Amino acid sequence: MANSKHAHLRYNILDYCFRKRLYTFEDLRTTLNNQIELFYPNESISIRTLREDLKVFRDKKNGFGAPLPEKARILKYTDPNFSIAQRPLLEYEQYLVDAAIQLLQRFDNHPKYNKLAEALIKFQDEEEQENDSQRILFYDHNEEYKGIKHLKPLYLAIKKKQVLQIDYKGFKDELPAVFEFHPHVLKQYNRRWFVYGLNKTREIKEWSIPLDERIINFETLEDTDYIQSDTDWGVFFRTMVGVIRPFYAKIEKVVLRFHNGRENYFKTKPFIPDYEEFFEQEKQNQVWFETIINPELVQQILSYGKDVEVIEPESLKILMREHTEAMQKYYDN
Known part of the structure; x- marks a missing residue:
């Protein structure tokens, strides 16, 4: 070797x-x-x-x-x-994976290593499937997702502070757009990856690009200085659901009331991390959080169907009413 x-x-x-x-x-x-x-x-x-x-x-x-x-x-x-x-893994590579799994057994139940342990278990299960072993894990995986091939090159571009020229063609575009892009962070949402950074061509500093077939090509611009981000990405993502942040968006207080005990489900899997509960007894089925209003927030609320009600803000109530009225038309005889 x-x-x-x-x-x-x-x-x-x-x-x-x-x-x-x-x-x-x-x-x-x-x-x-x-x-x-x-x-x-x-x-x-x-x-x-x-x-x-x-x-x-x-x-x-x-x-x-x-x-x-x-x-x-x-x-x-x-x-x-x-x-x-x-x-498949080479023999010595499989040895390293096995050794890593054995090492992690020393840290069972240590929250710092839980995510890594989960990733290694998934990896090991995938490898065993190739050897016709009985399947154990059935996890949420987008098998049709082609954009994963862009993840590592973009991750390395961020680490190396490289400026990229990206050819991007939207689903409704007749011709691809070409722009100078300074990648800053990667975010996963709904089993897909997105890269955020400065679109220097359009002078938009928090531009997002989905990692999928809409990226026609990208290459490194060798003689262009990389521009660092001054965005607090932790705050940026914690005040929104999903990946779409309209330019005009402002942070608002959202209050939801759940029905049929669905507040318990929300609390085990909230679609926004920083939510708060009410102390009043009569509001135990309500939660509130501060976020921007975007399409992903509406989609997450709609996923609860008849078991959730928007209390405030009024603008979100109007959006929900528009969606429910549009859906009602689909089922009118």
Whole structure:
């Protein structure tokens, strides 16, 4: 096995390179060393290490079985749809996952590690499915979601403070729009990911882009200075449901009254984190919170059907009335 200190990083960089364009051996080594320097200062790889990495990529039995021509001066996948992310774990990678799971057993019931433990269990279950093991986990997963391929490149762009040129075509657009984008944070909502940042072309500093097929392409603008965000993203997201924040939005107090005991369900899974309960006995079925009024808030309230009632503000009551009247028309004979 090749030098394993930063093998995962090298493999991911190589996979990205082979899918994007043609590289010579020296081009690959230069690209790898430039990227490794960002994460491991003053480190680089030798010619021998890169040759060993290429063997791992080509090896069909103990490697990735990648479609890389042998003895070619120019390197690129012959199958543009191939990615090592589609391949099973290598033997030593599976060992590392198993070791991580064993390590986490030392921290059972420690809230700091609960999310990581959950992710590893899901990962392990997915791997076992490929070996025809009996399925144990049936979790909420969007199998048709293609945008996940953009998550890692955008995450790295944020970490490296890279400016991007993004080609984006909305569902109703005839032609794609091209704009300069400074990515700042990623947010998941309703099993989909969104990236927020500065749309420099339109001078909008909290622009959101869904990670899906509407992103036609994006590439790094090498000679453009990255502009940091001055937004408190924690506050930004805690005062809204979902991902849409209209420019004119203002924070308002929302009061909901639940019926048929549904307030108990809301309290176990609130669609906004900072909600408050009333102390008055006659208001035990009510909650209130401060948020902006947006389509996702309306959708979440509608998900409770007849078991919820908007008490205030009046503007939200009007919106709910418009929705219920529109739905009523669907069922009028």
